[in-house]
Amino acid sequence: MTQETFTPNPTELRLGEGHGIEEEADTNLFVKEFIDLSRKLEKTRNVLHNAGNIEVGITPNEIVLDAKMYRLLHFRPMVSRTAKTPILVVYALINKSYILDLQPDKSWIRNLLSQGFDIYLIDWKTPTQVDKYVSFDDYVNSYIDDCVEFVRTKSSIDKLTLHGYCMGATMSVVYTSLHQDKIRNLATIAPVFDAEKDVTVLANFSKHIDGEKIFNSVGNLPYEQLYACYSALKPFKQGVNKYFNLVENIDNEEFVQNFLRIEKWLYDTPPIAGETFRQWVVDIYQKNLLAANEMRIGNEVVDLSKIQIPLLNIVAEEDHLVSPQCSAPLNDAVSSLDKRLMRFHTGHVGLIASSYSQNNVLPKVGQWIKARSQ
């Protein structure tokens, strides 16, 4: 059938003569594959329509603080003796924090718990129009500081380990520069720091959009705008190809569940508070004030050279959201003598929620923090 359709050359047709049985076998195989594809498509449709409630973030935890803009979660320790210094994880303002606890075998949080750490996580709530004036100053000097104070009081310790991811890592850096006396170690994952060196599509868009106008016109950044940006990130390899892969692997229950969890997270996007987004785009991406030590938070100017505590900076070589060239210079900006840059061959999400991260990233991160947590 394939020869008839695609190779009308008479010479080639003659070459096929005498192979009737093989031709028939090929045709049968083709038909079989086609039927299988139809079955898979039908099953994919059913799976997607009946996905229902997808379970994420199932590591046992307790809400110890519940404010208008955030919840502070305390995870139940998994070992009897935990490290003396607790870890406060600061998640980003983009999508939801359960990516750090997506499923048991790919949970960043669970892995650190199993390594004997006492873990707290700031779970940011969705800002409403009333929160359009909530700024970096509020996030850093009010919300993160409230959580730090809570952990210090509850654990009866002076200092804790601050551990941020992506935008949360940037906020952790800013917080540390302003309140270093409360922090023992700073561990950042893919922080946005030297935006001028960021070569991602996201950075390209951020450097051109009118942050002031968005703030003045719509207040908070609508999630639709974030979707528009996401759709430009690896649009075919991730945007289109993942659905082909889903159909192909629809009989693999583990693959399907993983796909559904990631898909749920990808499209669980809250808006970003207007003033915070304006500062993020204008001050960090367009004016690169953070790297220049000129960013103003509240009444203070953020000077990263003041940071002297141990720093662990974790970057992904294939990060298409925050390029490693943007994160790595943080190590040069601080004055810490004990500082380390870890590079891993994975992507932005793969760095925190993958088998690779469980096997390669977390053991090293845990080891580094543990050595400085006693």
Next chain:
Amino acid sequence: MVIEGEVNNDRIGSNNDRGGSEAPVQTSANSDPLFMREQISKVFNLWSEISRLPTVGPLYAYSQYSRSELTELVELGKTILQLQIHFSEYWLQINNTYVHALTKAAEKAPKKYDSKQDFEDYRKAVIDVFEDEFTALFDSQEFARSYSLVLSQQLDLFNHIQKLTEKSLRVLNLPTRAEVNEMVKDVHDLKKEVHDLTRKMEAIIRNDSRNIHA
């Protein structure tokens, strides 16, 4: 009042032109077509003056109200035109990239599709080609500028519509967006102040209790 005065002056002037009496006017009108033209012109001028009368008072207010709506509508029209221009440029870039990618993908098409693997390989090749082409587009400053302009014009459009709607809904006595913003800002500042005061108070209480224990 001033305008009425001016109009009256004109009227006086007209009377003077006419020599202060009715009879000669009639005579002149009958005899001189130029005179008639002058009179018509004067009437038009007078109406023009009358139409400029409401610079104060309710008539003026109403005219200003409709004038600002008209200005907003004109601006809305301009923004729609601008948006169309920038949107065309934006789509042109996407379309050109799509056509370019399609041509490249066609070049990579296998001569024969003998097995499922052939389809698979071609699918991967197409995905790679499209990925490279579109990532190059999204990475370009030209596209980022286009995207930014389209977004900016959309926001302008949104603002014009919002202003027009706000004017139309004034009858409902709702607060305007600017007024709501003012309140939201005040609430935000108050919350911050309360938060900071609470923290200071807690610190004082902590210190006091330490002193008592000491």
